[in-house]
Amino acid sequence: MSGSVRESRVAVAHTCPAPAGRVWDTLVDWELHDRWMVLTRARGGSGEGARVLAFTGIGPVGFSDPMEITGWRPPSDDAPGHCEVLHRGAVVRGRGRFDLEPLPGGRCLVTWSEWVRLPPGPVGRLAGPLVRVLTASLFRRSLRNLGGLARRRSRSGRD
Template identity: 50%
Template sequence: MTHSRITVSVNTAARPERVFSVLTDWPRHDEWMVLTRARVTAGDGRGVGSRLAAFTGLGPVGFLDTMEITGWDPPRSVTVRHTGRLVRGTGVFRVLPREDGGSTIVWEEELDLPFGPVGRLGWPLVRPVNAALFRLSLRRLAGLSVSR
């Protein structure tokens, strides 16, 4: 299995506590995460062991990304283990305080590439698109965190 890492970050004027609150409001993910609707499927979504499901796609066309929260450190970080058929690996959101009172939001994914050799060959084309969508999502999260 080949692993690949994506890391993107954005700055926001919002305090870390506010960012973390918006970030972990799972049913509201569609307000900031591009093409994604999330829900809690087990637990309360506020700690290790809770399970989440996020549908990513347009209309009915897409895939289900199932996850388990494996790290919970409010307001600093939340870590998930992707357990779905297509998306597997680890995702981490970090909310780092800045001296000006704002935050830097970091999104890291270490993914097991699907589709064997085809996935490895296609990854150089898909990776920049994923990174751009992740960055756009974080910009939307940052904006929502300031206005909330």
């Protein structure tokens, strides 16, 4: 396997203090990404087959992350939903997925999973653990931000 690309899964979960529908609406409103996702802004369409273009970085320094939505099922009050993307960029390649599960009391469990393709050989083996730790930390912070933003939007009645 020394010449093959390795895939590393990173997954974090967070209970958001807002209903699943409101969390979904906030999550897939790409123009809001810079308000909750650490170091990332985005724009794009909705529904399976739509394209999303994200940019991760500070100011002009960073990288583009073009994606295609490959799975799209909004949650209901009593049924889970998900948004899955395929990263097609030069820097980030692989799959990403958000699963939303409605919880009692107007809350929602969000699980964010990414399957990141690592370089082959020793670089990939060494980078894997570091990528997982750093990425998980940023994902946790982003999901806390998402929950807070969705809660504020829910209270304000904003659509």
